[in-house]
Amino acid sequence: MTAHVVNLVVSGVFHASILFLVSAGLQVVFGVQKIFNLACGSFYALGAYVGVSAVAWYAEAGGPPALFILPLAIAGVAAGALGVVVERGLLRFVYDRDETFQLLLTFAVVLMMEDAIRMTWGTSPRSTAGLYLTYGGVHVLGTTVPVYNLIVIGASLAIAVLIGWLLTHTAFGCIIRASADNREMAEALGVDMRRLYAKVFTLGTALGTLGGALVIPATAAMSEMGIELIVEAFAVVVIGGLGSMRGAFVGALIVGVLRSIAISVYPELEMLLIYLIVIAVLVLRPRGLFGGAPA
Amino acid sequence: MLTVDALDVFIQASHILRSVSLDVGPREVVCLVGRNGAGKTTTLRTIMGYLRPHAGRVEFRGQPIHGRRTHEIAQLGVGWAPEDSGIFADLTVAENIEIATWTRSGGRPAAERIALAYRVFPMLRRYAARKGPELSGGERKMLSIARALALDPEMLLLDEPFEGLSPAIIPAVSAGIAAITELGHSILIAESNIHHVPESTRRLYVIERGTIVFAGAAQDAWRDPSLTRIIGSAA
Numbered sequence: 001m002t003a004h005v006v007n008l009v010v011s012g013v014f015h016a017s018i019l020f021l022v023s024a025g026l027q028v029v030f031g032v033q034k035i036f037n038l039a040c041g042s043f044y045a046l047g048a049y050v051g052v053s054a055v056a057w058y059a060e061a062g063g064p065p066a067l068f069i070l071p072l073a074i075a076g077v078a079a080g081a082l083g084v085v086v087e088r089g090l091l092r093f094v095y096d097r098d099e100t101f102q103l104l105l106t107f108a109v110v111l112m113m114e115d116a117i118r119m120t121w122g123t124s125p126r127s128t129a130g131l132y133l134t135y136g137g138v139h140v141l142g143t144t145v146p147v148y149n150l151i152v153i154g155a156s157l158a159i160a161v162l163i164g165w166l167l168t169h170t171a172f173g174c175i176i177r178a179s180a181d182n183r184e185m186a187e188a189l190g191v192d193m194r195r196l197y198a199k200v201f202t203l204g205t206a207l208g209t210l211g212g213a214l215v216i217p218a219t220a221a222m223s224e225m226g227i228e229l230i231v232e233a234f235a236v237v238v239i240g241g242l243g244s245m246r247g248a249f250v251g252a253l254i255v256g257v258l259r260s261i262a263i264s265v266y267p268e269l270e271m272l273l274i275y276l277i278v279i280a281v282l283v284l285r286p287r288g289l290f291g292g293a294p295a
Numbered sequence: 296m297l298t299v300d301a302l303d304v305f306i307q308a309s310h311i312l313r314s315v316s317l318d319v320g321p322r323e324v325v326c327l328v329g330r331n332g333a334g335k336t337t338t339l340r341t342i343m344g345y346l347r348p349h350a351g352r353v354e355f356r357g358q359p360i361h362g363r364r365t366h367e368i369a370q371l372g373v374g375w376a377p378e379d380s381g382i383f384a385d386l387t388v389a390e391n392i393e394i395a396t397w398t399r400s401g402g403r404p405a406a407e408r409i410a411l412a413y414r415v416f417p418m419l420r421r422y423a424a425r426k427g428p429e430l431s432g433g434e435r436k437m438l439s440i441a442r443a444l445a446l447d448p449e450m451l452l453l454d455e456p457f458e459g460l461s462p463a464i465i466p467a468v469s470a471g472i473a474a475i476t477e478l479g480h481s482i483l484i485a486e487s488n489i490h491h492v493p494e495s496t497r498r499l500y501v502i503e504r505g506t507i508v509f510a511g512a513a514q515d516a517w518r519d520p521s522l523t524r525i526i527g528s529a530a
Binding site for chain 2: 171174175177178181182184185186187188189190191192193
């Protein structure tokens with residue numbers, strides 16, 4: 001029984017870690033740019049594929065398997081550079097438009113990226129083969145927990161702390177919070193919104209692509225993985241509260257662990273359970289658990 | 296320092312400003328007085344680059360700034376304290392002031408700029424750790440002006456610094472603005488109540504329905520009964 005619970009919690013928290021990275025990207029972009037970026041799911045999928053390719057290249061080049069997480073993470077972060085292209089090339093034209101228009105545009109990016117991924121990497125799932133078990137497992141209360149999962153959980157926690165520190169203790173973070181709150185006033189203090197938007201969107205994209213890269217050793221990259229994740233990230237954001245980092249953290253934990261419990265207890269309930277929570281939050285606390293606080 | 300020349304501004308289809316001209320010299324304090332809706336805020340927002348003039352020019356220190364973006368105008372040295380104060384709610388009072396030294400670095404050292412802001416409005420020091428929503432209207436006005444000052448600007452634009460304040464706090468705001476006028480900035484103040492115009496104001500402009508109807512010495516405005524009807528009735 002305890003072994004079962006440990007497995008559930010570890011796999012749930014692992015999934016939550018990935019979900020947090022993607023949702024954090026969604027939140028920081030929404031907070032500053034007021035755009036709900038559906039394409040965060042595509043960035044996640046892109047990160048996964050770029051991660052697979054980077055690891056394959058690394059293995060061919062003869063790099064020690066124990067260090068495969070380094071090229072994986074570096075490729076994940078580097079793929080975030082696509083953010084600048086999408087922001088400067090597309091999104092900047094719709095900042096003053098209706099939300100519907102922005103949603104449609106980011107959804108168009110989702111569809112285009114899905115096809116671009118199919119064209120580049122083909123339609124069959126890609127995986128990193130046995131690398132997942134490179135780090136082995138540790139025995140905890142009668143079960144074996146993959147060390148890779150623990151590394152990702154640790155990395156995600158570290159990133160959460162880092163983002164919190166960035167937002168509250170640095171000049172850049174202070175400018176982000178100020179611009180999220182009152183864009184016009186920030187401009188009157190000399191903040192170049194175009195540059196800030198490009199930076200924030202790239203940060204948000206890099207969080208998504210890193211999430212995709214890190215998840216990949218534990219699963220396989222599929223072109224439709226982006227859409228699936230958007231649905232979950234949406235639930236995280238509704239539960240946690242739009243624009244809130246703490247909300248992304250708590251929301252990701254709730255969705256990640258619940259999903260893991262549902263899959264093991266009654267798989268048919270997986271998405272239903274998450275949506276029941278979403279509905280309950282919308283009815284009882286329409287702004288989410290941490291909604292209203294900008295950062 | 297600042298020259299506004301024959302500005303025409305439309306907001307959507309409404310013609311808000313009609314050939315508005317004014318100028319503010321170095322170290323000069325100038326007031327733009329008029330009723331609510333007369334076009335004061337529109338004039339200041341156009342200078343600040345939020346609105347594009349349909350016709351006319353705005354020059355700051357000899358270079359045209361109409362058509363420049365707001366952040367560029369700020370970087371040139373124009374400090375802005377809007378009517379609604381524009382306090383960043385998620386930032387503390389201290390951060391609201393300090394942020395101006397990050398967004399426009401260079402010039403005088405940050406510590407000196409922050410110290411000056413607190414010297415002008417000593418009350419703010421007590422609230423340094425509080426956040427925006429915990430401040431009263433007057434404190435927000437003071438913080439807004441202090442932040443504009445911490446930008447280390449050559450010129451300040453203050454939009455209705457006394458609007459909606461309780462009589463108890465007006466002297467503190469007034470004293471702060473008086474202190475700023477001695478620092479050597481050029482200042483343009485929009486004001487709907489002529490009784491709030493600082494004593495150091497030598498020249499004022501009266502705006503009515505988007506048109507400048509008086510430009511001249513403050514004491515002359517007082518002698519003109521048609522003007523006192525426009526701007527003196529509120530007191």
